[in-house]
Amino acid sequence: MRTLVLLLTIGIVDLGIGQHYSQIQWLSHLRRRQWHAGLQAEDADCPLECNCPSAYPTAMYCHSRNLQHVPYVPSHIKYVYLQHNQITGIQDGVFDNATNLVWIVLFHNKLTSDKIGKNVFSKLKNLDRLLLDHNDLTHVPPNLPTSITDLRLGHNKISKLLTSSFEGMANLTTLHLQANDIEDVGGVFKGFKSLTMLDIRKNKLRKIPDNLPVRVQQLYLEFNNIESIPADFLTMYPKLQFVRLAHNKLTDKGLPSNVFNISTLVELDLSFNKLEKIPVVSMNLENLYLQGNKIKEFSMSSFCSAVDMSNFSRLKMLRLDANEINAKDIPAEAAYCLRHVAFIDV
Ligand SMILES: *[C@@H]1O[C@H](CO)[C@@H](O)[C@H](O)[C@H]1NC(C)=O
Ligand SMILES: *[C@@H]1O[C@H](CO)[C@@H](O)[C@H](O)[C@H]1NC(C)=O
Ligand SMILES: *[C@@H]1O[C@H](CO)[C@@H](O)[C@H](O)[C@H]1NC(C)=O
Ligand SMILES: *[C@@H]1O[C@H](CO)[C@@H](O)[C@H](O)[C@H]1NC(C)=O
Numbered sequence: 001m002r003t004l005v006l007l008l009t010i011g012i013v014d015l016g017i018g019q020h021y022s023q024i025q026w027l028s029h030l031r032r033r034q035w036h037a038g039l040q041a042e043d044a045d046c047p048l049e050c051n052c053p054s055a056y057p058t059a060m061y062c063h064s065r066n067l068q069h070v071p072y073v074p075s076h077i078k079y080v081y082l083q084h085n086q087i088t089g090i091q092d093g094v095f096d097n098a099t100n101l102v103w104i105v106l107f108h109n110k111l112t113s114d115k116i117g118k119n120v121f122s123k124l125k126n127l128d129r130l131l132l133d134h135n136d137l138t139h140v141p142p143n144l145p146t147s148i149t150d151l152r153l154g155h156n157k158i159s160k161l162l163t164s165s166f167e168g169m170a171n172l173t174t175l176h177l178q179a180n181d182i183e184d185v186g187g188v189f190k191g192f193k194s195l196t197m198l199d200i201r202k203n204k205l206r207k208i209p210d211n212l213p214v215r216v217q218q219l220y221l222e223f224n225n226i227e228s229i230p231a232d233f234l235t236m237y238p239k240l241q242f243v244r245l246a247h248n249k250l251t252d253k254g255l256p257s258n259v260f261n262i263s264t265l266v267e268l269d270l271s272f273n274k275l276e277k278i279p280v281v282s283m284n285l286e287n288l289y290l291q292g293n294k295i296k297e298f299s300m301s302s303f304c305s306a307v308d309m310s311n312f313s314r315l316k317m318l319r320l321d322a323n324e325i326n327a328k329d330i331p332a333e334a335a336y337c338l339r340h341v342a343f344i345d346v
Contacts, residue, residue, distance in 0.1 A: 045074035045076070046060065046074070047060075047062070047071035047072055047073075047074075048071075049062055049065060049067055049071050050062035050065075050071055052074075052077070056079075057076065058076060058077060058078035058079060058100075059077070059078070059079040059080075059081070060073060060074070060077045060079070060080045060081065061081045062080070062081060062082050062085070063081045063082060063083045063084050063085065063105070064083070064084040064085070065085060066085060066086055067082065067085040067086065067087055068085070068086050068087060068088060069087060069089070069091070070082060070087060070090050070091070070094045070095075071094070072093075072094055072097075073094060073095055073097070073098035073101065074097065074098065075097040075098055075099070075100065076100065077098050077100070077101065078100050078101060078102045078103070078126075079101075079102060079103045079105075080098070080101060080103065080104055080105065081105045082104070082105060082106050082109070083105050083106060083107045083108050083109070083131075084107075084108045084109075085108075085109050086109065086110055087106065087109040087110060087111060088109075088110045088111060088112060088115055089111065089112065089114075089115025089116060089117075090111070090115070090116045090117060090120045091117055091120075092117030092118070092119055092120055093117075093120075094120065095120055095121065095123070095124060096123060098124070099123055099124060099125065099126070100126055101124050101126065101127055102126055102127065102128045102129070103127075103128060103129045103130075103131075104121075104124075104127065104129070104130050104131070105129075105131045106130075106131060106132050106135070107131050107132065107133040107134050107135070107152070108133075108134045108135075109134075109135050110135065110136055111132065111135035111136060111137055112135075112136045112137065112138070113137050113138045113139040113141070116137075116141050118142055118143065119143055120141070121141060121143060121144055121145055122143035122144075122145065123145075124145045124147075125145060125147055126145075126147055127145045127147055127148055128147065128148065128149050128150065129148070129149070129150040129151075129152075130144070130148055130150070130151050130152070131150075131152045132151075132152060132153050132156070133152045133153065133154040133155050133156070133176065134154070134155040134156075135155075135156050136156065136157055137153065137156040137157065137158055138156070138157050138158060138159065139158060139160070139162075139165070140153060140158065140161060140162070140165035140166070141165075142164075142165065144165070144166070144169065146167075146168040146169050146170065146171065147171060148169060148171070148172055149171050149172060149173045149174065149194070150172075150173065150174045151169075151172060151174070151175050151176070152174075152176040153175075153176060153177055153180070154176040154177060154178040154179050154180070154199065155178070155179040155180075156179075156180055157180065157181060158177065158180040158181065158182060159180070159181040159182060159183065160182075161177075161182065161185055161186065161188045162188070163186065163187065163188050165188065166188055166189075166191065166192070167191070168191070169191065169192065170191065170192070170193045170194060171194050172192050172194060172195050173194050173195055173196050173197065174195070174196070174197045175189075175192070175195060175197070175198050175199070176199045177198075177199060177200050177203070178199045178200065178201040178202050178203070178220070179201065179202040179203075180202075180203055181203065181204060182200065182203040182204060182205065183203070183204045183205065183206070184205070184206075184209075185200070185205075185209040185210075186210075187210060187211040188211075189209065189211055189212055189213050190211040190213075192213035192215075193213070193214070193215065194213075194215060195213035195215060195216060196213075196215055196216060196217045196218065196239070197216075197217065197218045198212065198213065198216055198218070198219055198220065199220040200220065200221055200224070201220050201221065201222045201223050201224075201244075202222070202223040202224075203223075203224055204224065204225060205221065205224040205225065205226055206224075206225050206226065206227065207226060207227075207228070208221070208226060208229060208230060208233055212236075212237055214237065214239070215239050216237055216239060216240055217239050217240060217241050217242065218241065218242040219237075219240060219242065219243050219244070220242075220244045221243075221244060221245050221248070222244050222245065222246045222247050222248070222269070223246075223247045223248075224247075224248055225248065225249055226245065226248040226249060226250065227248070227249045227250065227251065227254050228250070228251075228253070228254030228255070229245075229250070229254060229255055229256065229259050230256075230259075231256035231259055233259060234259065234260065234262040234264075234265065235262065238264060239264070240262075240264065240265065241264060241265060241266040241267065242266060242267045243265065243267070243268050243269070244267075244269040245268075245269060245270055245273070246269045246270065246271040246272050246273070246289065246292075247271075247272045247273075248272075248273055249273065249274060250270065250273035250274060250275060251273075251274045251275065251276075252275055252276050252277050255275070255279050257280065258280055259279070260279050260280065260281050260282070260285075261280045261281060261282050262282055263282045263283075263284045264284070265281070265282060265284070265285055266284075266285065266286050266287065267285075267286060267287040267288075268281065268285060268287070268288050268289070269287075269289040270288075270289060270290055270293070271289040271290060271291045271292050271293070271319065272291070272292035272293070273292075273293055274293065274294055275290065275293040275294065275295060276293070276294050276295060276296055277295065277296075277297070277299065277302075278290060278295060278297075278298065278299050278302040278303075278320075279302060280301070280302050281302060281303065281313075281315075283303070283304065283305075283311070283312065283313045283314060284314050285313070285314065285315055286314055286315060286316050286317065287315075287316060287317040288315060288317065288318050288319070289317070289319050290318075290319060290320050290323065291319040291320065291321045291322045291323070291345065292321075292322045292323075293322075293323050294323065294324055295320060295323040295324060295325055296323075296324045296325060297325065297329065298320075298325055298329045298330045298331070298334070300331060300333065300334060300337055303315060303337050303338060304337035307333055307336050307337050308336075311337070312336065312337055312338075312339050312340075313337055313338050313339075313340070313341075314340060315338055315340060315341050316340050316341060316342075317341070318338065318341050318344050318345070319344075319345040320344060320345060320346050321345040321346055323346070325346060326346055327344075327346050329346075330344060330346070
């Protein structure tokens with residue numbers, strides 16, 4: 001027992017050191033330590049390639065083993081960890097008995113779309129998380145269960161999204177599509193009634209996608225080729241709080257006046273674009289990133305329509321560094337309007 005406590009402590013110390021330790025890595029790491037300590041008996045149904053510790057009776061650990069295929073998953077398993085292997089495909093049938101599966105973790109493999117069976121996931125009525133980042137997929141796998149809430153497809157080679165790929169996924173809350181080759185999303189997100197987080201960073205978008213999910217709160221569009229914003233963009237998505245558009249091709253001409261003057265927005269990242277003016281923002285905005293543009297003047301009216309005791313901005317963070325202005329261009333009255341900003345980075 002003392003050994004176990006010691007091992008758990010080491011696990012927690014590790015957690016503190018590694019900033020990017022995810023919950024999944026942590027669980028599997030902890031489990032691996034216990035396994036090596038020989039504290040747990042194995043489950044009889046467990047595939048030879050994997051570990052199924054009796055202390056975690058619904059988990060099957062098969063990560064980081066140079067596996068080239070998905071082992072057959074027994075029916076009582078809910079969580080299957082297959083990350084960091086050399087898996088190229090998923091054959092039909094491997095999950096057929098495992099209808100209780102809740103998480104499938106397959107990131108950092110070599111999956112290609114043509115080697116994923118048409119119905120491998122379709123019977124998993126309880127599937128909640130499907131993690132497929134860092135593979136070689138060119139399409140979203142077909143017939144995904146509608147129970148999924150967290151779908152991760154980042155760092156693949158997906159160029160086209162089909163409406164049929166996401167049919168009926170009304171419970172999806174998080175969708176990661178960053179670092180793919182997507183040029184246009186069409187109207188595929190329209191049916192996502194629960195989606196709050198959409199990550200499409202590092203793709204090839206030339207415009208803000210139409211028909212975003214109505215409940216979206218966080219929208220990540222950095223590192224695309226977006227040149228302009230539609231005038232009604234933010235009024236159409238009243239739940240939107242965080243909008244990140246850094247490293248695009250936005251110019252003043254592409255920003256209709258007042259497009260960002262929306263009281264619900266908390267954070268707006270427009271850094272590393274081609275703006276010459278500070279756009280008008282709502283007095284409720286808290287974080288505004290404008291570094292790396294071509295801004296030449298500091299316009300107080302962008303933050304406060306009138307400067308008096310009752311009119312002031314809630315802005316806390318304002319970055320204007322790497323532009324064409326310096327500290328002496330900021331008028332003294334700015335301190336009344338921007339009274340929550342500790343200092344302005346110029
Ligand atoms: C699925 O489960 C059934 C019943 O437990 C079992 O007979 C069958 O062999 C399993 N399927 C596979 C492919 O092992
Ligand atoms: C969505 O979630 C609700 C509540 O958890 C659940 O009752 C419903 O069956 C889910 N829908 C699908 C398609 O899984
Ligand atoms: C921003 O919107 C508010 C509230 O709708 C409005 O009162 C204010 O005049 C607008 N700012 C500008 C510069 O138009
Ligand atoms: C801002 O000032 C204007 C005019 O001075 C005033 O009518 C308005 O109520 C003030 N707005 C707020 C939010 O205090």
